[in-house]
Amino acid sequence: MLKTSPFHSRTAxxxxxQTWRRWAGYQMASAYDPHxxxxxxxxxxxxxLIDVSPLYKYRITGRDAARLLDRMVTRDxxxxxxxQVFYTPWCDVAGKVIDDGTISRLDEGTFRLTxxxxxxxxxxxxxxxxxxxxxxxxxxxxxxxxQGPLARAVLAQVSPADLAALKYFRLVQTTVRDIPxxxxxxxxxxxxxxxxxxxxxxxxxxxxxxxxxxxxxxxTPAGVWALDLARIEAGLVMLDVDYHSAHRALIEDQKSSPYxxxxxxxxxxxxxxxxxxxxxAAERARGAAWGFVGLAVEWESLERRFAERHLPPHISxxxxxxxxxxxxxxxxxGYATSGCWSPLLKQSLALAHLRAPxxxxxxxxxxxxxxxxxxxxxxxxxxxxxxxxxxxxxS
Amino acid sequence: MSRSFDAVVIGGGANGLVAATALGKSGxxxxxxxxxxxxxxxxxxxxxxxxxxxxxLATDPGWLPPAVARATxxxxxxxxxxxxxxxIAAAGEHLTLWRDTARAADAIRPLSHADAKRWPSFIAxxxxxxxxxxxxxxxxxxxxxxxxxxxxxxxxxxxxxRGLGREDMLEFLRTLPMSVWELLDDFFESGLxxxxxxxxxxxxxxxxxxxxxxGFALLHGLVGAEAGVARGxxxxxDGPEAFTRAAHEAALRAGVTVRxxxxxxxxxVRDESVAGVVISTGETISTSRVLSTAxxxxxxxxxVDPVWLxxxxxxxxxxxxxxxxTAWVLYALAGLPEIPGLTPEALRGVITxxxxxxxxxxxxxxxxxxxxxxxxxxxxxxxxxxxxGLAPEGKHVLVARVQHAPYRLGNGTAWDAAGRxxxxxxxxxxxxxxxxxxxxxxxxxxxxxxxxxEARFGLTAGAASHGEVALDQILFMRPVAGWARYATPIAxxxxxxxxAHPGPGVLGGPGWLAAQRLLGNRPVRAGxxx
Numbered sequence: 037m038l039k040t041s042p043f044h045s046r047t048a049x050x051x052x053x054q055t056w057r058r059w060a061g062y063q064m065a066s067a068y069d070p071h072x073x074x075x076x077x078x079x080x081x082x083x084x085l086i087d088v089s090p091l092y093k094y095r096i097t098g099r100d101a102a103r104l105l106d107r108m109v110t111r112d113x114x115x116x117x118x119x120q121v122f123y124t125p126w127c128d129v130a131g132k133v134i135d136d137g138t139i140s141r142l143d144e145g146t147f148r149l150t151x152x153x154x155x156x157x158x159x160x161x162x163x164x165x166x167x168x169x170x171x172x173x174x175x176x177x178x179x180x181x182x183q184g185p186l187a188r189a190v191l192a193q194v195s196p197a198d199l200a201a202l203k204y205f206r207l208v209q210t211t212v213r214d215i216p217x218x219x220x221x222x223x224x225x226x227x228x229x230x231x232x233x234x235x236x237x238x239x240x241x242x243x244x245x246x247x248x249x250x251x252x253x254x255x256t257p258a259g260v261w262a263l264d265l266a267r268i269e270a271g272l273v274m275l276d277v278d279y280h281s282a283h284r285a286l287i288e289d290q291k292s293s294p295y296x297x298x299x300x301x302x303x304x305x306x307x308x309x310x311x312x313x314x315x316x317a318a319e320r321a322r323g324a325a326w327g328f329v330g331l332a333v334e335w336e337s338l339e340r341r342f343a344e345r346h347l348p349p350h351i352s353x354x355x356x357x358x359x360x361x362x363x364x365x366x367x368x369x370g371y372a373t374s375g376c377w378s379p380l381l382k383q384s385l386a387l388a389h390l391r392a393p394x395x396x397x398x399x400x401x402x403x404x405x406x407x408x409x410x411x412x413x414x415x416x417x418x419x420x421x422x423x424x425x426x427x428x429x430x431s
Numbered sequence: 432m433s434r435s436f437d438a439v440v441i442g443g444g445a446n447g448l449v450a451a452t453a454l455g456k457s458g459x460x461x462x463x464x465x466x467x468x469x470x471x472x473x474x475x476x477x478x479x480x481x482x483x484x485x486x487x488l489a490t491d492p493g494w495l496p497p498a499v500a501r502a503t504x505x506x507x508x509x510x511x512x513x514x515x516x517x518x519i520a521a522a523g524e525h526l527t528l529w530r531d532t533a534r535a536a537d538a539i540r541p542l543s544h545a546d547a548k549r550w551p552s553f554i555a556x557x558x559x560x561x562x563x564x565x566x567x568x569x570x571x572x573x574x575x576x577x578x579x580x581x582x583x584x585x586x587x588x589x590x591x592x593r594g595l596g597r598e599d600m601l602e603f604l605r606t607l608p609m610s611v612w613e614l615l616d617d618f619f620e621s622g623l624x625x626x627x628x629x630x631x632x633x634x635x636x637x638x639x640x641x642x643x644x645x646g647f648a649l650l651h652g653l654v655g656a657e658a659g660v661a662r663g664x665x666x667x668x669d670g671p672e673a674f675t676r677a678a679h680e681a682a683l684r685a686g687v688t689v690r691x692x693x694x695x696x697x698x699x700v701r702d703e704s705v706a707g708v709v710i711s712t713g714e715t716i717s718t719s720r721v722l723s724t725a726x727x728x729x730x731x732x733x734x735v736d737p738v739w740l741x742x743x744x745x746x747x748x749x750x751x752x753x754x755x756x757t758a759w760v761l762y763a764l765a766g767l768p769e770i771p772g773l774t775p776e777a778l779r780g781v782i783t784x785x786x787x788x789x790x791x792x793x794x795x796x797x798x799x800x801x802x803x804x805x806x807x808x809x810x811x812x813x814x815x816x817x818x819x820g821l822a823p824e825g826k827h828v829l830v831a832r833v834q835h836a837p838y839r840l841g842n843g844t845a846w847d848a849a850g851r852x853x854x855x856x857x858x859x860x861x862x863x864x865x866x867x868x869x870x871x872x873x874x875x876x877x878x879x880x881x882x883x884x885e886a887r888f889g890l891t892a893g894a895a896s897h898g899e900v901a902l903d904q905i906l907f908m909r910p911v912a913g914w915a916r917y918a919t920p921i922a923x924x925x926x927x928x929x930x931a932h933p934g935p936g937v938l939g940g941p942g943w944l945a946a947q948r949l950l951g952n953r954p955v956r957a958g959x960x961x
Binding site: 166 | 700703732736737738739741742743744745746749920
């Protein structure tokens, strides 16, 4: 039996085409409409409400809470201030990524870690010999993302928090109407937006408040399909899609280091001991074997490939998640793991792992496509991620 | 005050003294730290009543590999000649398994003609198979990360060296995972004979004779034993501390600085490498190399900041089974006890009091569920017979080794006064059933349950073994798989106690091999070191 989110009573009646999916053991909406077009448009043009409650959430307290997280993740948690949020991957001893998520410092001694996969066992294994309390609050806390250029305008109507002063990757403990919430300026869309953390018992009331206040601004509930389009444009990796956890990989080749996932910026070279420190320093010195980059597929090339079969280019309104070979000068140099037609950029995009030295921006490659049951290749160019990075995300 | 040494060895037992000597002889400036006031580790004497002393953990002093003694120039102490290494005395019956095979067969004959006939071949087989283990115990365990051939060549070399034929090899591989029960059933029909031999397979394990792997434990305890012996290695002629004295002298000759009463508080790590050792007074000793002969749990979970260790490694260390469940009762006796029908010679060996394999297994059953045995397996020795100095004149010391008494009782309860009294009474009753008038001769008695052993000897869970002697915790899996070759995830930190290969009962064996690893010496191959 799949679990249902604390917002289920509100979201379920809206899933008109019964387009449900599993997400971390929860029954979640792929889309509310039969297709994600309107929901995606809200993310980029108005405001969307996205239920992200299936994220795993852990509350970590106690004398060694910061030490525990610092020894586990690649970023320097000793630099995380109260009210700040870090995005970070975490690795095994070989420097291969296990999962990625955010760490919020709620107060001096209280942290919240979110992750895509269950992390309780790994946290407990890392906490050996430390004075910490690790609570799995995944089911107790609902998480609702309000994302889009009008997100702040909607939220400002119902919360006393000074949202204009709330910087990117900061959080504030406040209320929405009378509901106690934590609002963090974070999200998985690469747009202006917030994530609201609320006790599960108050989740429905929070949803109602935001719908009521947001309706004049065109607020639109959005499902995972729309979110997926946005995160690809934002160049954000997804566990089990773009990479495999080192804990679940069957062979070494299925593992990736942070450097191989375009997360070099999230690895501190100066911080104290943490899992994978030695391996990552060695990798830094010799250079990563793989790069994680964007591919922009050339429209003319796509058009030609389809024209050969007397078809117009096929454009899906849903992102694809599959491993697709990428070639350069006839040899396979890597593979793409997800991609979509960007309705905003009007371009076919892909996220790809390319072997060194083929991942430099501007490198011309070919990506496999299937046209009418036949495999062929379309021209693409390596571009730096993210594809889409609006000023408003940080301003 | 801060001082600096090339290497610090933690622990002043056999392994620590041997390791320190080996390092000192190679020219390093070595400091040895011992937490107790005296050296000796597990062979340390405990004064349990005024004038009465015993070394409960060293009833069997273990095997000193000749190569280790030679290389460290330790004057190998002489051993006593024990004619009757093991005797079973129970319910009016008794049987002494003499070191002389023919004499043992004569003793067995009244119980079973067939068994008497088989005894010589049984004892020869034990010796051959233990001899094979002995060869494996002279060299580091194979590197499992090396090409697959290494394990085979490890066994192959040892096999060639011992002249083990194909049939012997098969017999060896068949015996290791066996239970002593089945092993003994293969040879014998006399229940008393089987019950006399079986407890050798229960040393260092929380198991009864029906458990798989007790066949291996039996062989492990016979490594280095004299020909004809079915139980244990003979005591040192000059007392339980003879080896400690010889090894201490060798260490001093090698220039080792020895400090007793120095309890390690932590091992300082910088950049994943050893930076020093801090002792409980707060004093820091700078060094880049530490060789710990404490057990793996104490070393890694107690002294190293966990942030330097891979959680998977920590997990493996936490999962080492210590779970020894051996207790001791030390008795101060007003006079030498007599066991009707037994010659005084028989009192010089181990006297086991459990009459049958079934009773041995039942004694182990309770331990599985975290309670002490109602009728524990008890075996006694009288060290003051060999060393009169251990007791005031005319008086004696009796050491009772007791299984099973778990470290933690069921539901996590601690050992309270009532529990201790129950166990102590059960042990005294078992002895009194065999030795008439025993209770009247007891001047004093001291019970040591596993938590007492832990506190007194610095052994996790009171396990003298530094980790149960089980097939999944030996060779390249000791102390944990992937880290069995003395080096650890911390550069400069080496583990060379009984928790490393070849394990407990091999005096200085792990310490010597760990020192070679620290010195970067080429591993000795089987056949080269004899």
